[in-house]
Amino acid sequence: MEEAYEGDLEKYGAQGTGEYLFNSIELTDEAWLRGKTCESWEWRDDLTLVFHVRPGIHFSGKSVNPGVMEPRELVAEDFAYHVNRMKTCQIGFLWDFVESTYAEDKYTWVVEFTEYYSDWVWWLGFAFIQIYPEEVV
Numbered sequence: 001m002e003e004a005y006e007g008d009l010e011k012y013g014a015q016g017t018g019e020y021l022f023n024s025i026e027l028t029d030e031a032w033l034r035g036k037t038c039e040s041w042e043w044r045d046d047l048t049l050v051f052h053v054r055p056g057i058h059f060s061g062k063s064v065n066p067g068v069m070e071p072r073e074l075v076a077e078d079f080a081y082h083v084n085r086m087k088t089c090q091i092g093f094l095w096d097f098v099e100s101t102y103a104e105d106k107y108t109w110v111v112e113f114t115e116y117y118s119d120w121v122w123w124l125g126f127a128f129i130q131i132y133p134e135e136v137v
Helices: 076-087 120-127
Strands: 005-007 033-035 038-045 048-053 098-105 108-113
Touching: 005 120, 033 038, 048 076, 076 098, 076 108, 108 120
Parallel strands: none
Antiparallel strands: 005 033, 038 048, 048 108, 098 108
16 A cells, blocks of 8 residues: 655655755654555644545455455545554654644544644655555454
8 A cells, every 4th residue: 555645746846846855754843744555635623643544545455365355445534543553563652743633524534633643644645654444464
């Protein structure tokens, strides 16, 4: 699965204006990003980040274990499930900056922070956020 967003190399990188080198995505400001599986995002308030999942992206349903799942669309609940699962694993303490996360509707994923965390770009888009369907867990 692809990330929620990516560096906008075509607009700001060497192929574009050259304004940003994209040497370390961990420290990349959200201004230099563009959506992938999440087409956009905005801050609702100082501690609430709202992502808009791009409609029309599907899990194939193909698996090394046939019959595990049917093909289906990627939805906001998939993102919320994954972050909640990460919060309870062995390295869950690394996710302490997330107070809660949930699907507000089919395509709206909400993340509420305990406090502002400047590395949210890394954690919610690149580090451990390779989304997979709950059915295969």
